[in-house]
Amino acid sequence: MRLLVLLTVFTISLASEDVTSTERSTFAVEGNVIFPSSANSGRKWAANSRVLLNHGEYIGFVREDGSFTVDNVASGSYVVQVENVDFVFEPIRVDITARGKIRARKLSVLQPNVVNQLPYPLKLSAREATRYFRKREEWRITDMLMNPMVLMLVIPLIIMLIIPKMTANDPQLQKEMAEMQMPKLDMPDVGEMMANLFGGAPKPKKKAATSGQQKKK
Numbered sequence: 001m002r003l004l005v006l007l008t009v010f011t012i013s014l015a016s017e018d019v020t021s022t023e024r025s026t027f028a029v030e031g032n033v034i035f036p037s038s039a040n041s042g043r044k045w046a047a048n049s050r051v052l053l054n055h056g057e058y059i060g061f062v063r064e065d066g067s068f069t070v071d072n073v074a075s076g077s078y079v080v081q082v083e084n085v086d087f088v089f090e091p092i093r094v095d096i097t098a099r100g101k102i103r104a105r106k107l108s109v110l111q112p113n114v115v116n117q118l119p120y121p122l123k124l125s126a127r128e129a130t131r132y133f134r135k136r137e138e139w140r141i142t143d144m145l146m147n148p149m150v151l152m153l154v155i156p157l158i159i160m161l162i163i164p165k166m167t168a169n170d171p172q173l174q175k176e177m178a179e180m181q182m183p184k185l186d187m188p189d190v191g192e193m194m195a196n197l198f199g200g201a202p203k204p205k206k207k208a209a210t211s212g213q214q215k216k217k
Helices: 002-024 041-047 141-145 148-168 171-181 190-199 204-216
Strands: 026-034 050-053 058-061 067-074 076-083 087-089 092-096 102-106 122-129
Touching: 026 050, 026 076, 026 092, 050 067, 058 067, 076 087, 076 122, 092 122, 141 148
Parallel strands: 026 122
Antiparallel strands: 026 067, 050 058, 050 076, 076 092, 087 122, 092 102
């Protein structure tokens, strides 16, 4: 009987130790959410904000003064981010040791090995306002000037205006430009070539007949 009582007491003590150990192994993550001065009107941002650990594994709510506490968090590594409709916040990585020591650092996706420690309790500041719509593009004069079709028309026109001014002070260059523009004598006439090609060569018989008639006269 005494042995049974001792066993029950021993099991109860072990269970209580397990409960206390589990209670001690959970911690609280604390910090402040800092909003822009334009968001202080109405205090609605506090009710519309939540603090998420690992995308909702642990959830904390923001008080009116901006402070928050996420309770019953086990040891490990977590990504802390603020969920808000109107503003975007930078996520922060938090590491909690088994002894309850909490370290915060910037979350870098491109360089995960780079450690930039942050102070604790956390201070989560709004980066920018949330943009749900893309800003409509406005018409600018540079868009028209940089159009390829406009460039193809404007650049030759500019060259035609600049080259005469450059050659005005150089007689030799002006003479070379004039020679380039004059047709060469040894080159065949394109119009005559096309007429001979499509219209045929002139008939020599008619010329001979006319010459014979002139002799008779």
